[in-house]
Amino acid sequence: MSLTKIGSEQWDFVDATGEESRLPEAGAPAVSFPTRWRVFGPLEVQLHTTPERLADAEIATAAVKGHTTIPDTLEIGDKTLEAQDVDLDGDTLDLGKDFGGYDTVFFQNGTGREGQQAYAFAELELDEETEVTFGAGADFWMQWWIDGTPVCDTLAEGNGAHPPSRTDHVFSHRLSAGKHLLGVWLISGQASWVLKAGVLTERDLALASVTFSDRWQFLPDLGEIRPPRRDASSAGASSLEWDHTMAIATDRCLGDETIECEFQMGPEGNFGVILGAQDNGHYYTVQAPRWGQLWRARGFWIAICKADGSGYLRILNMQLMPNVVCHRNAWLRLKVERRGNHIQAWVDGVKGPSVTDETYGPGYPGLTGFAKYIVRDLKIDGQPAAAGPAWEEDDHRGQPWTRPVPDTSQGDFQDSAQLLKLSDNKILMLVPICRKDSDPLDSRENAGIHRILSRDGGHTWSPEGESTERILGMCYTVGPGRIRAVDGGGEPFALNYRDSADEGRSWSEPVAAKLLGDWERDILQEGTWNGVLGSSVLNDGTLLAVIVHVHKEREKMIPHKGAGTWGTEIAQPYCTLSTDQGRSWSEPVPMDNAALNDGDRPDSPCAGFSETSVAQLPAGPAPNGAEGRIVALARPFHSPFMWQTHSDDGGKSWRMCCYAPFSGSGAPQLVATRSGYLVSIKRGPAVSLHISTDGGVNWDEGTIIDYPASFNGSMIEVEPDVILVAYPESMGEIRPSYIRAQRIRITPEGPVPVAF
Incomplete structure (x- = not known):
């Protein structure tokens, strides 16, 4: 890390360098391109x-x-x-x-x-x-x-x-x-x-030469600042770079300040400005997160966060912004003011979140984010602080994650893993590992399932060989060393199970499960698609599966239907239970009491569900009478918030679906710890974690625990109130791409990373 002069300014680019690049004059191309x-x-x-x-x-x-x-x-x-x-x-x-x-x-x-x-x-x-x-x-x-x-x-x-x-x-x-x-x-x-x-033109060529650069690019002819961006083709068909980038102006320590700029983002990622930086690990940041879910939801969020040196960003206030467009190529104007201990944000003139926080006083301003973004017309105005911290160039950021499988000899793309707790300290991770130099889509469909084992609660890991079968679906432990995998879906829809008696080395042939009751009335209908998009093991060993029921034919009625056609997806949630470890499944019931008046016959359930995370609270005393409550949080289709519902009778009936106070996607995960804390991890913003200490009635503001914006991870509790989460760095668009893992202690004050 070293400081860099850009014009008359001095910057710390942390993990990178920077340069100022001049462009040729704009001119006409050599010949007109055919239209x-x-x-x-x-x-x-x-x-x-x-x-x-x-x-x-x-x-x-x-x-x-x-x-x-x-x-x-x-x-x-x-x-x-x-x-x-x-x-x-x-x-x-x-x-x-x-x-x-x-x-x-x-x-x-x-x-x-x-x-x-x-x-x-x-x-x-x-x-x-x-x-x-x-x-x-x-x-x-x-x-x-x-x-x-x-x-x-x-x-x-x-x-x-x-x-x-x-x-x-x-x-x-x-x-x-x-x-x-x-x-x-x-x-x-x-x-x-x-x-x-x-x-x-010559200017186009100059811009093309800096599109993929390993350094920050300052382009005064355009008034633009661009962060480092890895060359996709040389990285092996990589289109996204999830690395966190920072640029801090170290020649000005400010107290009260105003930062304004325009910004443009790629399809996924975060962009933000830094205020009050004490070093590169302790600062405030105002960030605009983006993930694929938000485009079809027409949702634009702004978050004010605090970095505390742990590697986490603590969200102080995050707000859904009205009247801000979600076009992916839109240039938006961000304005942030800090006056004393108060921070206020605006986007395109719309007043956004504000916070009052005493943690950091005068400090240094800057830019930050991950994936692709461009900044232009940056203006930093403020009163130089009479007294403030001297800038330190050392690394103070913290890294809460590790890579359990650092070896790429079996393949260079580690896909979404499943975590299974075989005993108190013995944890099995089933990881699809895709061969090198393969298409992401093709390689994911043909990846070998590798068994990675920890015998010390997730601290250390060792490879244990490849499974003889490519196992899909939900995996559960059903006895010492025994695993059952339940797979649901297909056309026609069916539920099947198969067993492993040797910790996932080999598997039996699939067996069709029995569907009890009337499945034709609500689920097995012509012109629909059904898939299992969530599951959980309840406290008494009952298996719960969430079936999302999709009306495909209705979607074809709308000309030019696309992701921007708000409200057109019809995907309804149903719950089915198995009391015999997946051999048979109960008649599905709606996971939504869609009645105008409680007690009336409900309408057909909410049609906006996708992947759904489910967890049951412990049976002991709990706030708000929530003991044994089953809580569900669903990725929405077009809602800017996640859907939340719960059952107090073991999944036989469900409360009306309501908005959760946050959004999320990327196969969200939900765990109830032994102390009764609910923990949700999902995509958006970045990889974020939320905690509820009262059975899901209220949730904290959330914490950004990492930056790869895919999530699609797995989470289990490995010791009281300590969770283990594993998630891929990408969906194959980056090579090499590893599984990351974190051990996190859950407290009422927020998550705390636990060292490996």
Whole structure:
């Protein structure tokens, strides 16, 4: 760590360095990029894996090289494709909109959208011989030809950056005077089917050179500041960088201050400003978190937090902001004032959260966040403090997590794990580990399940080999060394179980569980999809499963339906119980008393549920009469808050669903500790933890315990009021990507990291 001069200012970039970069004057491109394109597709065959794409590259090349002018039809194998002429929208060709059928349906398997193929052609005419530099980006694979000559290919590693831009991939070609045929083969990703392309100027090229940089970039010609961002393609098809970034202005120690800027964020991550920094581990921060859930919820939050050197950010106040748009490419204005011990935030003029806190006095301002963000027009005004701390360059941040499986010899992507407590100190972690250099989607479906064992309550871990079967579903301990896995879903829906008598080394053949009572009335209906998206073991050993009931056909009635079509998903929660360790399951009951008046016949239950976390409080005395209460917290579809409900009769009936005071997604986890504390961990903001000490009636403001914004983790109590949580660093978009683990003591004052 060292201090860096940027212009007349002095900055501490903590884990990185920084530089000021000047851009060339803005100018016109060498030639106008064509705006009218002839598009062919979509093809019937979808390509999901790298080998499939590389194998079909020869077919694609033959199809394109056979033409010297824009074709009227296109022959692909034994199929003849008809043309559709499309105009670029600026620099964008959105095939999802042009072809339709690419609506974002949450429960649709990603493979249903990924891998669709299309071809696009356009002509470029030059008056004289010219060296033309093109730029392009696509979600998510593309190959380009000019006059039949291949010039750009991302089939193996994908686009890298997401969302794509026309400076993601740069290629130059010297073209003679006259007409030239541009051809591009486009293969869709999971999120969209978009091409961005154009002819680049010298300024575009300079910007492209700093898009992926290992240092902070100060661009005075644009008034922008950009944090370090790893080169996605060199990292192995990485589109997101979850590392925490900090830049602190160490040449000014301020008491009262005002910080203003505009900011733009990527699809996931946090951006914030720092106030009152005593060092790089102790400061206030005002942050705007973003995760995928919030776009479809139209939810924008702002949080005021305090870093205390533990590696955690303690949320002091977090507020859902009215009247602030959630466009992913929006530039938003943040204003933060600190006057004495009072902090107030605004976004786009909308007054946000405020706090009064005495912890830190005068200190240093700065910027912070993780993943992609850009800051512009930063203004820091304030009165220099008469007395304040001298700046220290040492690392004071703290790291509460460890990597239980640091070895990548079995693969470089460790996916979502399951934790099972086999005995007091013996804990089994079942980790899917995906092979190196594989597609995230393909590798996740074919990952081997590796057994990682701790014999000391999660302090240390050792590999114990790979399971003989790829086990999916909910795993429970049903006796010494015995594990039962229950898998629910499919079409038609079924519940199956299989057993392991050797701690997960080998597994029996699956056995169909019995469905008791009437499942046809509410669950097994034509045109619906059902999946088990939550489970728990109750105090008496009863198994509880949450079935989310989705009405797929209703979604197809709305033209151009997508994630932005608020309120269109219909996913209802039902609870089923097993008193014989998963061999049979009770008739499902709604997890919502949707009655206008309590006691009336309820309407059909709330239709906004997704992954649902469930925990039962201890049987002893509890506040608010909550002893033995079963509490459920659900990831919402379109609500900006999580859904919360509970049962006081062992899951046979449920209270009306209400809003929890926070949002969350990413397969949230819920545990009730032996002292009766409820602990929720989820995605958003970042990886955050909330505690309730009164059975879920009230919750604390929350604590950000880490930054990778995927979560999809697992959590158990390993000793009284100490939890162990394990979660992946990514969903495969970063390589290598490890499992992280934390041991956390739960107290009424908040979570405390426990050293490994």
